[in-house]
Amino acid sequence: xxxxxxxxxxxxxxxxxxxxxxxxxxxxxxxxxxxxxxxxxxxxxxxxxxxxxxxxxxxxxxxxxxxxxxxxxxxxxxxxxxxxxxxxxxxxxxxxxxxxxxxxxxxxxxxxxxxxxxxxxxxxxxxxxxxxxxxxxxxxxxxxxxxxxxxxxxxxxxxxxxxxxxxxxxxxxxxxxxxxxxxxx
Numbered sequence: 001x002x003x004x005x006x007x008x009x010x011x012x013x014x015x016x017x018x019x020x021x022x023x024x025x026x027x028x029x030x031x032x033x034x035x036x037x038x039x040x041x042x043x044x045x046x047x048x049x050x051x052x053x054x055x056x057x058x059x060x061x062x063x064x065x066x067x068x069x070x071x072x073x074x075x076x077x078x079x080x081x082x083x084x085x086x087x088x089x090x091x092x093x094x095x096x097x098x099x100x101x102x103x104x105x106x107x108x109x110x111x112x113x114x115x116x117x118x119x120x121x122x123x124x125x126x127x128x129x130x131x132x133x134x135x136x137x138x139x140x141x142x143x144x145x146x147x148x149x150x151x152x153x154x155x156x157x158x159x160x161x162x163x164x165x166x167x168x169x170x171x172x173x174x175x176x177x178x179x180x181x182x183x184x185x
Contacts, residue, residue: 014054014061015162016085016104021169022054023047023103024096028176040098047102052135055106056146062159073156084166092173106131 026046033039068074093100109129116123139146152158 014051014058015081016107017081017088017166018054018162018169019051019103019107020085020088020092020100021166021173022050023099023101024092025099025169025173025176026050026103027096027099028173043099044102044105047099048106048135049138051103051106052132052139053143053146055132055135056139056143057149058162059149059151059153060158061152061162061165062156063153065153077156077159106135 023043026043030039030043033042062077064074089100109131112123112126113129115121116127152161
């Protein structure tokens with residue numbers, strides 16, 4: 001298993017809980033849009049673009065490029081990420097399903113790439129992270145300053161940046177939900 005994941009393409013990727021919260025916030029923001037097709041179109045576009053921006057910000061957080069099942073911290077950290085992902089989907093999945101789906105959609109790259117390696121199957125047309133490569137191309141040509149962020153991926157303490165970001169996003173989502181409940185039309 002370690003060998004399978006250690007050959008992964010080198011990419012900075014924010015963890016799923018962050019994308020889940022961003023998708024939930026976006027869906028909450030677009031709830032007021034009365035034209036349903038426009039609401040979902042905007043949600044899909046912004047979730048896709050923000051996925052790329054947050055992935056670029058992952059340089060600030062704990063993300064060693066290779067899986068290391070021998071490292072206790074790495075294993076525990078990723079177990080916490082997995083549990084947090086499950087909890088967030090349980091808490092917000094039914095209300096913000098489309099926002100979550102659209103925000104996680106680019107990660108299908110990794111599902112296809114890792115799935116092929118795990119299953120021992122090769123699908124020639126999908127051996128590169130096409131969605132992420134497209135996102136990075138767009139972001140690199142529009143928000144180049146984000147590439148100047150320092151690289152803290154190898155430092156365990158840098159996971160605190162993502163934890164802080166999660167708390168900020170939760171507070172933002174809760175405040176948007178509260179604000180939306182207080183608007184009476």
